[in-house]
């Protein structure tokens with residue numbers, strides 16, 4: 259039987275000198291030096307230089323003339339040491355080359371739609387030819403790094419006593435806050451499965467079922483707008499454990515993070531990761547996922563501006579500010595005001611303290627000495643105020659803080675800041691309907707002693723929900739769950755669901771909570787986001803082999819596609835409007 263190769267390109271070294279291996283791979287480059295032909299042969303391990311000398315092998319030389327970039331070739335020859343002046347220090351195999359005796363074209367290639375070493379290729383083209391893109395160093399590195407991390411995660415989970423159990427992906431909709439993808443069922447026309455937004459209720463049932471510690475690298479589907487950190491389908495390290503304290507769940511995740519860093523030879527973040535209450539995060543950073551690689555904290559001025567002569571401050575429910583460490587120009591301030599308005603602010607009041615300490619501001623004349631002193635601005639800085647409802651102030655200043663962090667280069671990119679955000683509210687009012695809605699999902703437990711508040715003052719109830727944040731990116735969420743049926747029913751009620759409706763939708767789950775449900779809790783770590791940050795990428799598409807574009811399609815296969823009339827008839831579906839003819 260033919261042996262395709264017995265040495266990997268990147269492994270060739272002086273230890274092989276004198277041996278006659280067979281190598282196979284892609285032609286990264288071919289150079290014809292009038293007589294001698296040099297071929298850089300590439301496989302997944304690296305590059306080795308082949309030298310085809312017509313005097314040594316006229317047959318091989320003939321073949322070499324017909325070879326082009328990205329042809330797949332197989333070569334046999336002798337490993338020789340390069341002359342000192344020909345050593346290539348840029349590649350690990352640079353001290354040797356292979357003098358070719360036999361050369362074979364295994365597969366030809368058309369000229370490629372882009373050069374593999376071109377860094378500026380547009381993403382749609384990269385995705386259309388993803389199999390070529392995958393040959394590039396960046397994608398090879400990202401895919402291999404991902405595999406290393408996923409294997410370290412599995413190892414860590416198994417060492418911690420978790421077992422991998424599969425859950426159905428075609429199921430009943432899980433309320434995780436997004437739309438479901440629906441799957442029509444030919445055998446039951448008019449009925450649909452939902453693709454699981456997460457294994458949430460199944461993993462809770464595992465706890466009722468006595469499996470104790472479950473995990474899965476689960477694919478989840480959510481019909482949401484795609485962004486740099488969001489795809490229709492994505493992977494989660496999904497886990498659940500019985501009888502946990504909150505600290506035990508956080509500890510499991512911290513171990514996973516540390517194991518992942520160590521698997522990549524990176525210094526892991528120190529444990530325990532800092533913890534911050536949601537209320538504090540919102541107050542100091544205007545965000546429930548603050549980026550702690552820079553300061554620029556939000557300060558409160560509500561008290562000090564209560565009797566202010568500046569009516570906007572005096573009347574507002576909340577006044578807060580940021581001190582940007584620059585004396586900003588009028589033009590820069592105008593841009594910041596536009597930015598703040600886009601986020602919903604009515605305006606952006608400011609005080610510029612120039613280098614000499616002089617204050618430049620249209621509102622300074624209305625502010626008392628006490629107010630001015632309270633703002634503590636040093637020369638060369640700008641105080642930016644937002645006065646509005648607490649929610650609006652947090653939203654605008656949170657966005658402004660991040661914007662300024664980037665614009666003014668305040669973010670220390672060399673830092674890795676992991677932290678937990680805890681003690682979220684159980685409910686927040688829905689922006690459109692005003693109805694109380696869950697912050698995490700409806701299965702999250704209130705903190706002990708807050709069960710009664712679900713009926714009496716839902717907005718005041720805190721939950722046992724926790725988020726893991728890395729450099730301002732939410733890596734995942736989890737919670738200690740409700741394990742008592744009557745509390746679960748209260749939550750449904752607070753969300754405006756009648757008991758009948760709750761029974762109809764979740765009766766099967768409420769039943770389980772009445773048949774010996776142990777206390778339980780868990781978490782889901784967004785694998786794609788985690789991998790992207792580990793790989794130093796700012797978009798999760800770079801760590802997904804075949805991602806969708808921002809508009810939700812796949813340029814490689816052309817999916818999604820129209821369905822034929824026959825297919826739709828079979829499913830009992832008629833479309834309101836057909837925009838184009840299906841192709842198949």
Ligand code: ASP
Pocket residue numbers: 434455456457458494497735736737780781782
């Ligand atoms: N199911 C949740 C999610 O996907 C995670 C959890 O609560 O465990 O975000």
